[in-house]
Amino acid sequence: MSESLRPLARPRLYEQVAARLREYVADQGLRAGDRIPPERELADRLQVSRTSVRQAIVALEVQGLIEVRHGGGNYLLRDHLEPEPMENLLARKRRLPEILEARDAAETKLASLAAERRTAADLAAIDAALAAMRAAIERGELGVDEDERFHGAVIAAARSPLLADFMTHLSREIAESRRESLRQPGRPANSLRQHEKVADAIRTGDPTAAATAMHHHVQSVGDVKLLNWTPEH
C-alpha cells in the first residue's frame, strides 16, 4: 500500500514554468498574436535555466498554444495558455488509473479502520450523509456534494490523520472524476447502494467487509464511458 502513497505528481520544473507563463498571459491580458517575453528574459526573471524555459515552450507548442518563430520570438495562438477542454479531458482520463490506485489503497484502509473505531456520533454522521444523498437523487440531482460528504464522514470515523491528510491531497483530482462518474445513467443510485453496503459493514464493525465494499465502490467509479469514442477513418 505504501507504494501507492507516493506523491501523485512530482513537480517538474518546466511544468511550473508553463504554469507561471499561463498566469503571466492572464495577468497581462495578452491575446492571440501577442508576443511573449524572450526565453532569456523568462529564464532570468523566473530564475531558472533557459533549458527549462525551452522545455516549457515545447510543452506549450505541442499543445498548440504558442507558435515559435526562429529569430522572431514566441507568439500566442490563443487568448490564453489553458489547454483545450478536450485536452483536459484526455489528460484526466490518463491520470484516472493512478488516482484510482491511490484512492483504492487509502479508502479501503480507511473503511476498515472506520469499522473498528466508529463511535455512535460517527455512525450518525454517515447515516445523515446517506440520507442526504438519497434525497438528492429523489430530487433528480447527481448528488455530487452528498457523495463527497459520505466519504468525508467515513474518513472522519477512521481517525487516521495521516490517511485523512493524504485524501485531502487527492481531493481535487477525485472531485473531477466524481462528477464525470456520477453523470452516467443510473450511476447515482448505484453509488448510493454501494455506500449503504459500506455503511452497513462499518455499523456492524466488520473491517474486512467494509474494506471489500469500499474497494468495489472505488473500482466502479473508474468505469467511465466518456471518451471511448474514436473518430472513424
Add this chain to the structure above:
Amino acid sequence: MSESLRPLARPRLYEQVAARLREYVADQGLRAGDRIPPERELADRLQVSRTSVRQAIVALEVQGLIEVRHGGGNYLLRDHLEPEPMENLLARKRRLPEILEARDAAETKLASLAAERRTAADLAAIDAALAAMRAAIERGELGVDEDERFHGAVIAAARSPLLADFMTHLSREIAESRRESLRQPGRPANSLRQHEKVADAIRTGDPTAAATAMHHHVQSVGDVKLLNWTPEH
C-alpha cells in the same frame, strides 16, 4: 502571396528525435510498460545533444505517451508512440488555417492561369473529372478521389511547374482535410457546384472569375463543423 509560400513546417530537431523514437518502438515491437533506452544512449546513437532528446521526451510526455521516472528510466504508456486519434484531429484542426491560407494562395493563382492557358485537352480532362464526381455522388459516395482528380486537372491546365510542385507538397495535408470536409451533410453536392463554376470560368477564359470561384471553394472547405463540441462543465 509569396508570404504564403513559405515552408509549412521547418523541421525542429526534437520532432525528428520523437519520430525516430516512434520508429524504434515500432521496430522493436515494444509495448506499454516497456522501457525505452536512457537519454544519454539515445543522444549518443542519434548523434544529437541530450538537450534535444529531452525536448522530445517532454513532447511525448505531454501527449501522454510515455512516463518519466526520475532515476528509473522512461517507460511506454501505450503500445506505440503515435498520438491518440483525438490528438491527431486536434492537431490537424490547428493546422487547417495555415494550410488553407497556402492552398488559397496557390490554387487561386492556378485557376486564373488555367483560364488563360487551358487547351481543349485540358478542358476535356476537367469535364471528365466533373462527370466522375457527379457519378460518385449519385452512387451516394463522398467523391473524395474525384474531388482530388478535378483539382489535379486544373493544376495541369495551369502549366506552372513551381506551383504544381508546391501543391504536391501540400497534398498530404489537403487529403486529410478533404475527407473531413466532404463528410459533412450535403457537402459533396455543394462542392460539385463550386467545381462547376470554376470549370465554367476556365472554359470561358476568364482568369478573374476562375480565381474568385476557386477562392470561394477553398474557403468553404475550411468550414468544418467537427470538433466544435466542448464537454460541458
Add this chain to the structure above:
DNA sequence: GTCTCCAAATTGGTTGGACCAGTGGACCTC
C-alpha cells in the same frame, strides 16, 4: 545459505555558457 542494508552505478533533472541561424530594424549609401 539467506536476508538486510548500504554504497556505488545508473538514470533522469537542472544549470550555465557557448555558439549557430534566422529576423528585423537602424543606419548608411546613393
Add this chain to the structure above:
DNA sequence: GAGGTCCACTGGTCCAACCAATTTGGAGAC
C-alpha cells in the same frame, strides 16, 4: 526618399558538469 547593408535580438543546438532519485550488487549479519 529608395535601396541595400549591417548588427542587435531571438530562437536552435550543443556541451560539460553537477544534483537527485532509483536500482543494483555486494558486504556483512543472522
